[in-house]
Amino acid sequence: MGQLTEQFIRARAKPFIVEVDQQTNNTEQRIETSSIVDRGSLPEYKIIREPLEGNPEFLIMDIRLPKVKSAKTLTLDIGTDRIVLSTRSNIYHLDVWLPIDIDSDECGAQFDKATQVLTITMPVLQDTQ
DSSP, rough: OOOOOOOOEEEEESSSSSOOOTSGGGGGGGOOOOGGOOOHHHEEEEEEEEEEESSSEEEEEEEEEEOOGGGGGGGEESSSSSEEEOOOOOOOOEEEOSSBBBBBGOOOEEEETTTTTTEEEEBBBBOOO
16 A cells, blocks of 8 residues: 655664773874863853842843953854853853742843943743632
């Protein structure tokens, strides 16, 4: 019934970590450096609750980036409970889990060139119970 279609079998990916046998000559081992990436240093940051007392309506995060000259070099990913920031030149890398779930669709970010501070305003998801 019908014709057989051509099938493809995917080869397994090489592991990122390669075990090296102590008895093997180092010249025989080859490590792929393309999978090893320096993501940069951790920038100084602080997270503030608004208002300070009671249930917060917003989280405000200030990230100091003294080596960044323009927001064009920044990549910012905001999830419900996580912030990931990196720079194109791998100067900084920040990966933070947030203590409270936020509405990632309503977040806003501003980079002040004068102070070299990135400010992220994040509305907190309210409990619907």
